[in-house]
Each structure stands twice: as C-alpha cells, then as structure tokens.
Amino acid sequence: MSVLARFAAATDAIGPAVELSTPLLLIIAALGIALLLLLIIKFRIHAFIALLVVSIVVAIATRIPLGDIFTLVGQGVGSTMTKVALIIALGAILGRLIELSGGVQSLADHFTDLLGPKRVAIALTIVAFLVAIPVFFEVGVIVLVPIIYAFSKVNGFHPIKFGLPMVGIMLTVHVVMPPHPGIVAGAGIFGADIGLVTLVALPICIVLGFLCYWIASIMNRREYALSPSVAAQIAELGQGSTVITTTDKNGNVMAPPRAGLIIALVAIPIVQILVGTVGSLMIEEGTFAHGLFVFIGTPVFALLVAVAIAYFTLAVRRGWGKDRTNEAFETAMPPIASILLVVAGGGIFGQVLQSSGIGGALAEALDGLGVPLILLGFVVSLVLRAAQGSATVAIVTTGGLLSAAVLGGDFSALQIALITVAVGFGSLGLSHVTDAGFWVVTRYLGLTVADGLRTWTVLTTLLGLAGFALTWLVWGITAGIGA
Known part of the structure; x- marks a missing residue:
C-alpha cells in the first residue's frame, strides 16, 4: 500500500468536494505557509489567530465543503488539546511552585x-x-537573572560569563524535553510516545550541556560591552548578596527549601515516565503488569504525583496558607493560555492539511525526493523558526506539514520519537531578532543586538545542529540494530 493510501485510510471522512491534483495541493500548501509567515512577521498577528485564519483559507482553497470547515476546526482542537493540555498545565504548576518557594536559589x-x-x-x-x-x-x-547578577558582581565579571551557558542549556531543554509545550504538541501531532521522547531527549541534552558550557567559554574569551541599565542594576546589588527571599501571607521571610527536595521534584516525573515506558516495552501487552507500567508512566499521572508532593512539601509544610497556595496555582495558568492557543492553532492547521489531501500530497512528494524524514523535519522546523521566531509555532507547524508522512510511513515508536526530537532541535537554532527569547536574553545579559547575534544566535544554532546530529546518530544505530 502506498504512503498516500495508508494515510487516506487513517483520516476522517471529511475531505474536499472536488479532488485536486497533487501539484495544485502543494502550491496551496506553499501559499498557505507564506500567508502564515506574512501575518505573523509583517502584521504582528498572534500566532493562534494567524494559524486559524490560514487553516480556514486553505480549507476553502482545497474545496472542503463550507459546512464541514468548522467541524474540522473542532476536531483539530480536540485531538491536539486532549493529548497536551493537562501535561502543559501540570508542568506549569510544578514550575510555579518551585519558582515561588525559592528553590532556584537553593x-x-x-x-x-x-x-x-x-x-x-x-x-x-x-x-x-x-x-x-x-x-x-x-x-x-x-x-x-538576580542570581546571575549577584555572582557577576561578586566576581567582577560581565553577566554573559555566567548567563550565556545557562540560557543556552535552558532553551535546549525547553524545545525537546516534556512537559514543555512545543515538544509535547509535536509528540501529540505525530503520535509519539512522551516517554520515548524523554528517553531520547534527556541524555542528548546532558551531552549538549557540556557542549554549551564549552562553546560559551570560548565566546566569553572576548570582551562585550555592558548596557548601562544592566550595569546599574548590578551595581545596586548588596555586596555578595545572592539571596532571593519569599514571604508568607503575614510577610515573614521563609527559608528556601533544600536543594535535594527541588532535585527530587524535578526528577520524580522524569524517572516515573521512564520506568513506566521501559517497563511497558519489556512486558507483554494485555497483562496486569503491562497496564500498571503504562499507568505509572503516563505523563499526566507522573506530573500529578510531582505536583502533589510539591504541594505538601513546598506549600503545606512550609505554612503558605490557602490564599498563597491558591495564588500559586492560579498564577501558573495565565502564562500558558497563549501557548495553549498556539498549540490548538497548530492542531487545527494539521487537521486541515490532513483532511484536504495536502498532507498526503506532501507525503508522496517526500517519498519521491528520497530525503530522510528526520532530516526534513529538522530543516523545515529550522527554517520556520528563523522566519517567525517562535519555537512552539515552528514545531506545531512542522508537525502539521509532516504528520501525514509520519502516520503513513512504516516507522517504529522509537523512530517517531526521534523524528519528534529532531523537529524540536530544528526549532532551537537561528534564534535572532524575530524571536522574543532573543530580546529577553540580550536585555537581561546587557548585550547589544550585534553581540547577541555573535553569541546567542551562534550558540543556539550550534546546539541545534549538534542535537540533531546526535539524534540522527541514534536513528542510525537503532536502524542498524533493527536490520
């Protein structure tokens, strides 16, 4: 059975009223991507609105019946959000509890x-x-940032010396490690197992941590101008002060939690997911033990366990009180609202591409080119990242474009996880002026735009390339073992 036939069998009944030729479908896809980039870059329209508008335009252009278009929209939102919303929300709550407790300082x-x-x-x-x-x-x-500034003041260094390797590895983890939204959304679109994605991404990120530190140390051999605003903030810090204090509802200063507790809270969901994933792969399906490992390794349950432990250890035992605890939970939600909308928009776009036949046409075209799908996913994600800036948008858009090829291809669960991670590393590179993160890094590290391009842009691109190279290496090793 051809890729197109396998894909068509997997899609819903909704489709174009008139069958369009493959070249015309590919042209519509190209124009749709161009319109998406135009709306985001030129007109500064939020990515969710841009994705929704482009999805509707593409659906109309491919002759999908008007009465079915918003049914597809609902299907796209539902299929994507079902897989990612709870993971992203629980991850945000866990991060917020750690942040407010002062665990980072510990x-x-x-x-x-x-x-x-x-x-x-x-x-x-x-x-x-x-x-x-x-x-x-x-x-x-x-x-x-306050910790970077404090150590910079004590040691008399430019904050980039400490900050550059820190922000470099943070973005690396952000684009390929669950529960972050981009990679979770990509896994949902491709049907990748979150546990396998974590199993692949975690050791690669550890290796990239060493590489990030080494590259940053080479970049830090030269001197960089420090912006007056950051210089003033560092000068105002108390001599040797590195303490970030948190207070209870009565204004009393609370000691930050021990470092071992914070490490445990970070490790618990990762270990739980990995144990569940490995256990389920080793035990025969249909048995009680297999079901138990699947349950234990489900990311939602793993994060729920971590949040529950964090609730008792960081809030209840430290006397936060109901008001402060509820505030911590509630303030974790607003920052992810925009992200969830972007993820939903990506799900809509992917659903339209599938049902319109564009996904199948792309799958056939890719088969003809003979380009490895893992390489194509990386390149497409990298180009979209450079064009519009958002790593999450790059991942979900790439997922929509290539989902037909992934679903229709004869790939193992591990290979689908590797493709997902490769797309994530594509969204890591070429962070420049179109990326909000570029401005966050340059502003807080006191860099000029030119120095930001010389350091941050180069660092993210090298890390993205290295991450993809390691992912492709694992792909080759597993393919050789499978053969």
Missing part, C-alpha cells in the same frame, strides 16, 4: 558550595539545566 547555593568558587559557571549551568525542566524558558531566565 540549587544555586548547593552546587556552588559543592563545586567551589572556581567552578561557579559550571554550578550555575547545572542549576539552569535542572530549573529548565519544569520552568518555561522566559520565566526561567527572569528567575535566574
């Missing part, structure tokens, strides 16, 4: 004491890696 103090004053940059890079798993990138940068 990690910084712990690893600095452990490794010694001469290895502060290494210690802070480890802290950034751990913080990045449950905390969104921009939030993590803002939380870590």
Whole structure:
C-alpha cells in the first residue's frame, strides 16, 4: 500500500468536494505557509489567530465543503488539546511552585558550595539545566537573572560569563524535553510516545550541556560591552548578596527549601515516565503488569504525583496558607493560555492539511525526493523558526506539514520519537531578532543586538545542529540494530 493510501485510510471522512491534483495541493500548501509567515512577521498577528485564519483559507482553497470547515476546526482542537493540555498545565504548576518557594536559589547555593568558587559557571549551568525542566524558558531566565547578577558582581565579571551557558542549556531543554509545550504538541501531532521522547531527549541534552558550557567559554574569551541599565542594576546589588527571599501571607521571610527536595521534584516525573515506558516495552501487552507500567508512566499521572508532593512539601509544610497556595496555582495558568492557543492553532492547521489531501500530497512528494524524514523535519522546523521566531509555532507547524508522512510511513515508536526530537532541535537554532527569547536574553545579559547575534544566535544554532546530529546518530544505530 502506498504512503498516500495508508494515510487516506487513517483520516476522517471529511475531505474536499472536488479532488485536486497533487501539484495544485502543494502550491496551496506553499501559499498557505507564506500567508502564515506574512501575518505573523509583517502584521504582528498572534500566532493562534494567524494559524486559524490560514487553516480556514486553505480549507476553502482545497474545496472542503463550507459546512464541514468548522467541524474540522473542532476536531483539530480536540485531538491536539486532549493529548497536551493537562501535561502543559501540570508542568506549569510544578514550575510555579518551585519558582515561588525559592528553590532556584537553593540549587544555586548547593552546587556552588559543592563545586567551589572556581567552578561557579559550571554550578550555575547545572542549576539552569535542572530549573529548565519544569520552568518555561522566559520565566526561567527572569528567575535566574538576580542570581546571575549577584555572582557577576561578586566576581567582577560581565553577566554573559555566567548567563550565556545557562540560557543556552535552558532553551535546549525547553524545545525537546516534556512537559514543555512545543515538544509535547509535536509528540501529540505525530503520535509519539512522551516517554520515548524523554528517553531520547534527556541524555542528548546532558551531552549538549557540556557542549554549551564549552562553546560559551570560548565566546566569553572576548570582551562585550555592558548596557548601562544592566550595569546599574548590578551595581545596586548588596555586596555578595545572592539571596532571593519569599514571604508568607503575614510577610515573614521563609527559608528556601533544600536543594535535594527541588532535585527530587524535578526528577520524580522524569524517572516515573521512564520506568513506566521501559517497563511497558519489556512486558507483554494485555497483562496486569503491562497496564500498571503504562499507568505509572503516563505523563499526566507522573506530573500529578510531582505536583502533589510539591504541594505538601513546598506549600503545606512550609505554612503558605490557602490564599498563597491558591495564588500559586492560579498564577501558573495565565502564562500558558497563549501557548495553549498556539498549540490548538497548530492542531487545527494539521487537521486541515490532513483532511484536504495536502498532507498526503506532501507525503508522496517526500517519498519521491528520497530525503530522510528526520532530516526534513529538522530543516523545515529550522527554517520556520528563523522566519517567525517562535519555537512552539515552528514545531506545531512542522508537525502539521509532516504528520501525514509520519502516520503513513512504516516507522517504529522509537523512530517517531526521534523524528519528534529532531523537529524540536530544528526549532532551537537561528534564534535572532524575530524571536522574543532573543530580546529577553540580550536585555537581561546587557548585550547589544550585534553581540547577541555573535553569541546567542551562534550558540543556539550550534546546539541545534549538534542535537540533531546526535539524534540522527541514534536513528542510525537503532536502524542498524533493527536490520
């Protein structure tokens, strides 16, 4: 059975009223992507609205009956959000509890004491890696900035010396490690197992942590101008102060939680997912033990366990009170609302591409080109990332474009996870002026735009390329074992 036939059998009954030729479908797809980029880049329209508008335009252009278009919209939202909404929400709550408790400061103090004053940059890079798993990138940068400034003042260094490897590894983790929204959405669109994605991404990110530190240390050999605003903020810090305080509802200062507790809270969902995934692969399906491992390794349950433990250890036992605890939960939600809408928009776009026949046409075209799908996913994601800036939009758009080829291809569960991770690494590279994260990094590290392009843009691109190379290496090894 051809790729197109396998894909057509897997799609819903809704489709175009008139069958269009493959070249025309590909032209419509290209024009749709061009319109999407135009709306986001030129007119500064929110990615969700842009994705929704383009999806409707593409549906009309491919002759999908008007009465069916918003049925497809609902299907796209439902199929995507069912897989990702709870994971993203629980991940945001866990990150918020750690952030408000002062756990980041505990990690910084712990690893600095452990490794010694001469290895502060290494210690802070480890802290950034751990913080990045449950905390969104921009939030993590803002939380870590006071620590970067404090150590920079004590040591008399430009904040880029400590900050560059920290933000580099944080973004790396953000684009390929669940529960972050882009990679979770990509896994949902491709039908990838979150546990296998984690199993692949985690060791690669650890390797990239060493690479990130090494590249940043080379970049930090030259001197960079420090913006007056950041210089003033650093100068105002108390001599040697590295403490971020949190208070209870009565204004009393609370000691931050121990570093071991924060490490455990970060590790619990990861270990639980990995144990469940590996166990389910080793045990015969249909048995009680298999079902138990599947249950244990379900990302929603793993994150729920971590949130429950964090609730009792960071809130109840430390006397936050109901008001402060509820505030922590509620304030975790607004930052993810926009992200969830973008993910929903990507689901709509992918559903329209599938039902219109564009996905199948792309799958056939890719078969003819003979380009490995894992390479194509990386390149498409990288180009979209460079064009419009958002890593999440790049991943969900790439997922929509290539989902037919993935669903219709004869790929194993591990290979689908590797394709998903490759798309994630594509969204890591070429962070520049179109990316909000670029401005966050340059602003807080006190860099000029030119220095940001020389450092941050180069670093993210090298990390993206290295991450993809390692992913492709795993692809080749597993293919060789399978043969």
